Amino acid sequence: MTPAAVSKNIARLEATLGIRLFQRSTRSLTLTPAGEQFQREIAGPFEAISNAFAGAAMIDGKPSGTLKVSVALAFGREYLVPMLGAFLDRYPGIVPDWHFDNRPVDIIAEGFDVAIGGGIELTSTIVARELARTHIVVVASPSFMAGRKMPTHPSELIGFDGIARRSPTTGRLRAWTLVNQVGEQCVAEFRTRMIFDDPEAIAHAAMLGQGLALLPMPHAAPGLSNGTLVRLLPAWYAEQNPISLYYPKRTLLPARTRVFIDFVVSTFEQGRLASKFDARI
Template sequence: METLSNLESFVRSAESASFSAAARRLALTPAAISRNVAQLERNLGVRLFQRSTRGLKLTEEGERFLASVSGGLDMIQGAIADVTANMGVPHGVLKLGAAPRFGRSHVLPLMTDFLALYPSVLPDWNFDNRQVDLIADGFDASIGGGFDLSPGVVARKLAPAHVIAVASPAFMSNKRAPRSPADLGGLAGVVMRSPETRRIRLWTMRHASGAEMPAQQHPHIVLNDPDAICSAVIAGMGVGLVALSDVLAEIERGELTRLLPDWCVDAGQISLYFPSQKLLPSKTRAFVDFVTAAFETQNLSKRFSAQ
């Protein structure tokens, strides 16, 4: 009979296509993961992975075997986790990821109360606008919008991700307010260049009635960082299309004015991402439950909605 460690090494390697990533997740060495998988292959008499310098790729037999055992492995480890979850107080380093502006504005303020409840947890934050790879990079959780859901990762929805048109009152003081997204072309635009594609990001806005129309921005300044766009718009450089969650405080303080109040971009959901919830350490479970409850208490789902 195969040992649990052999099966777990195989499943986690398949999810991340990497012995090294599986080793980080299981707190083993890549060599140990490789040995476990090799032993499993010898016992089964089949090759489960094609190995190359580019990484791992499941063979046809490996894909069938993964489909057969991955669910059972999660059930076994879930049962173990359920038995041991309440035996210890949440503790240890909690590696977390979030976009810089969103993290500073909405998540960091929660940490005082979280650490008062769980003083043995050390949050280790990585603020970056790029999507982190929870499994390969060893993150316990991340918060963001529009992320691809990779194998072994689940998402808990927190709030809508709506993008709106905003400008400073000073910038709009002598200008006619736009009546449709097409009118944005007559105003200086603070626009986004995608760091991945190097192209200007084009947005399609949706009216409350369901009608859609491209936002016709005229570039006045081009930036590759959402935080910088917010700063430029607040400084009066032009009109920007930004996430409502990123400028909610500025709108409430009157530092920014929302244009086209019946129009927005539906960019999906802001979600809390974490590894398969059946296998969560107590520190991660505590963080997930705390953040979810805080978003509900503060009614952020409604406040972040542009509709």
């Protein structure tokens, strides 16, 4: 709609209701107290109607429409993009609109159907469905460890060069406390050789023999599987937020969102990805 059409419709609504909904000035447009009350009263019914339309959107009896998903860059590329072919074969009417970003998004404010990752703040409007437990592990390349004695306790890491991780949100270097199955704890400390703010870049630097690294299991797993990384201190790990599916809490979830959630959960179970990400196994 054009701005003129919007203004005309608002004026008509205000005339019908007999109240002023907006306070207008040359620089701002805000709701009046009466407008705020009206918005609260219609929010629930309007969302129900919107969800009903979304739920009814079908092509040949199958869900359709654009599916807006937020996912971390490396995790999405490695584990979720390979699922897309089978998903689209099953639901050809759904158009994936994926946003790759290494940050916790505001699902409601940014209009996402689903976010996949960890660390998103849970509120009364957000549902989280856990996909996998995951941990931080200590890794290095075989070439880096050549001629070096394997550490037997986290306290011995201080003698190794390592790749530190800086938090992109706080700017601080991440510190990890390792634990083992019997409950012992020890802070992982090493000589900082370089500092990165992206775990995927840290994984590649570690594969190239540039130092040991503390990596989330999803980032370490490919290297551990193909032999470009070895795990140091296999009995030790650090806790991390689980990988979850996050989506808006609604009475009627759009069909495209519902089938995508079920598909991802099923694919994780069939591929036993949860066991690959759990450092305790």
